[in-house]
Amino acid sequence: MRHRKIKTRLNRTSSHRAALLRNMASSLIEHERIETTLPKAKVLRGYVERLVTLGKLDTTARRRAVFSKLRSKEATTKLFNDLGQRYKDRPGGYVRIIKTGYRAGDASPLGLIEFVARKEG
Template identity: 35%
Template sequence: MRHRVAHRKLNRTMSHRKALRRNLAQSLIEHGQIRTTLTKAKDVRPFVERLITLARYARLRAASGDAAGSLTARRQIHKLLADRSIVPQASRDEYGGMSDAHRRRALRMPSGRRFRTGDPKGRLAFTGESVIHRLVSDVAARYEDRPGGYTRIIRLADRRVGDHSPLALLQLVGDEEPPTSLTKPGKSARRRRSDARYSAAVKAIRAAGARQAERPGPERVAETGVQREPADTSEEQPGPGAADQS
């Protein structure tokens, strides 16, 4: 028996699980909410809560003048989360047409060791923003007076196409938006194809059931009084003199 197993394997290796948690946490910090499976949302939620607590501690140490304590907390965040740059939504098309050298200048500091955290300077049209910088400066600032419970999980009625896994919405508390209209969102192409295949299968099953119901059974024959003549399967028997003639 395996003891002290307190995590979800998610059918992945340890390094793959670590990369998955980092990617989900970075996307949550960037967008404020993510849509994933219920199991992954439950797995990444305590990881994100710990990161926000460390970011709150870094801000608290910096406000009290303890630069060393703030730096230690930031290093712990970097060790857990790693870092990447967030490209502004309005500059995604421009970023796609840039060369690798231009991308490095737009996303990283002149030293090349850290991602940028400020506004664009010089000839740069835009700059990216460090995920850790946004976590400490924006996300943790909203929860200075909240000692935990920074995220929520909302179960969705939809299921993932393919394996029918339950889906959920993982979001930061305070980023939820009230519904602006009662119109349903449009379905994706994959969802439409799946619904079409399901409808075709249901119609085929119903048509087969209707054909089966049209066939007269024993009870229906008794009601109508029409009997089927049994098929004559008996073979012609030879006469008594057939053996003598042979």
């Protein structure tokens, strides 16, 4: 049964949503902080947390699994070499969302999504 299996759709088709999450996850991994709308940030948090959990153990199978999700060699490399090692002893909660207000044009709620204990600079 598929009762209560609805994901947040973000008013997009499944392929558009997958591309959106892939691009936003790559940007978040590369820059370690991005600003976006609150609903997108909430969906992105679960997506990125799963990738960081995979990045904690560096194996070929896990690298291929992450690369198939991100499709970015630079983001995959940074995830395994930098972020995976940084959060090796942390059991979860790698990403935080900070509400920053509302967008001027359409009053959409905005949020800053960033990695916890990120390096400044």
